[in-house]
Amino acid sequence: xxxxxxxxxxxxxxxxxxxxxxxxxxxxxxxxxxxxxxxxxxxxxxxxxxxxxxxxxxxxxxxxxxxxxxxxxxxxxxxxxxxxxxxxxxxxxxxxxxxxxxxxxxxxxxxxxxxxxxxxxxxxxxxxxxxxxxxxxxxxxxxxxxxxxxxxxxxxxxxxxxxxxxxxxxxxxxxxxxxxxxxxxxxxxxxxxxxxxxxxxxxxxxxxxxxxxxxxxxxxxxxxxxxxxxxxxxxxxxxxxxxxxxxxxxxxxxxxxxxxxxxxxxxxxxxxxxxxxxxxxxxxxxxxxxxxxxxxxxxxxxxxxxxxxxxxxxxxxxxxxxxxxxxxxxxxxxxxxxxxxxxxxxxxxxxxxxxxxx
Numbered sequence: 318x319x320x321x322x323x324x325x326x327x328x329x330x331x332x333x334x335x336x337x338x339x340x341x342x343x344x345x346x347x348x349x350x351x352x353x354x355x356x357x358x359x360x361x362x363x364x365x366x367x368x369x370x371x372x373x374x375x376x377x378x379x380x381x382x383x384x385x386x387x388x389x390x391x392x393x394x395x396x397x398x399x400x401x402x403x404x405x406x407x408x409x410x411x412x413x414x415x416x417x418x419x420x421x422x423x424x425x426x427x428x429x430x431x432x433x434x435x436x437x438x439x440x441x442x443x444x445x446x447x448x449x450x451x452x453x454x455x456x457x458x459x460x461x462x463x464x465x466x467x468x469x470x471x472x473x474x475x476x477x478x479x480x481x482x483x484x485x486x487x488x489x490x491x492x493x494x495x496x497x498x499x500x501x502x503x504x505x506x507x508x509x510x511x512x513x514x515x516x517x518x519x520x521x522x523x524x525x526x527x528x529x530x531x532x533x534x535x536x537x538x539x540x541x542x543x544x545x546x547x548x549x550x551x552x553x554x555x556x557x558x559x560x561x562x563x564x565x566x567x568x569x570x571x572x573x574x575x576x577x578x579x580x581x582x583x584x585x586x587x588x589x590x591x592x593x594x595x596x597x598x599x600x601x602x603x604x605x606x607x608x609x610x611x612x613x614x615x616x617x618x619x620x621x622x623x624x625x626x627x628x629x630x631x632x633x634x635x636x637x638x639x640x641x642x643x644x645x646x647x648x649x650x651x652x653x654x655x656x657x658x659x660x661x662x663x664x665x666x667x668x669x670x671x672x673x674x675x
Contacts, residue, residue: 323395326381327396330354332389333373348608352610360530363532365564367543367551378416416501419505419509421489425489435491436457439456443496482510486507490518500532506518547564549561560645572650573653574616575620605618624649627648
């Protein structure tokens with residue numbers, strides 16, 4: 318019997334709290350940025366984290382990269398805890414896990430040319446340590462060509478400010494690919510780009526994954542991007558994953574009211590009649606403070622179907638009975654599936670009757 322391969326990246330109970338200054342009276346407070354999340358990313362897979370700003374997506378990415386310490390929980394790389402890696406294994410981990418930052422303008426050194434930026438990434442990472450200048454130049458040209466900056470020779474001596482936003486993002490992708498990684502975190506890689514350029518960058522990422530077998534952790538608030546790029550998705554709210562599963566299943570039948578609200582907020586150019594007529598989730602109020610999380614389900618102050626249990630008991634992320642691939646943290650998940658716990662329909666969202674063309 319063949320033993321299933323360990324996931325490339327696996328997080329278990331991953332938690333990050335940022336302590337605040339001490340108060341004269343009372344316990345010390347903290348910002349609860351990430352509150353015990355579990356997820357796995359397989360080799361060659363794209364897993365997306367979505368949610369509102371401040372829900373903990375980027376903090377999660379920074380913990381995976383090692384840029385933030387972990388308050389609690391464990392992170393595994395190829396089945397081995399990252400905290401237990403020796404010096405050689407940690408160097409390999411840093412080389413195999415790379416990132417494409419959201420702000421390409423801020424993430425590139427404005428004083429260095431593309432030849433220097435990519436050459437440094439190649440030599441410092443160890444991918445071309447000890448190589449001659451000619452070998453480094455040849456690899457830089459190949460990287461620029463791979464990300465669609467051609468003719469590559471004309472870009473070697475350009476500075477970042479001489480490039481467009483889409484071109485800078487391609488340089489960021491090339492820099493991430495320089496150490497030949499297995500896993501790349503893409504933090505809002507297309508949010509600051511025009512629609513046409515977004516399509517080009519997403520097509521580029523898909524080609525890189527297809528050709529190199531790179532796995533991606535996609536951080537995004539754009540569900541349209543996630544729908545077209547990722548295989549699986551995790552929906553975050555106030556530092557917790559409240560629904561996760563295959564993208565098609567989660568978006569076609571969102572069970573958690575917050576997921577339904579996110580899907581409902583995605584504009585459709587010409588929605589089908591059944592989409593126009595479905596119940597729309599009407600969320601009111603603001604996101605609670607991460608310094609003082611509400612008891613029970615963190616979403617209950619804004620949830621249109623919350624009951625007393627939601628206000629006192631934190632729901633566990635459990636698989637759906639009829640779809641084990643999807644897991645939901647909601648006390649009323651089974652009622653939602655049975656159509657017995659439907660949110661109220663906002664008058665503003667009610668479908669208008671079709672006018673008689675006559």
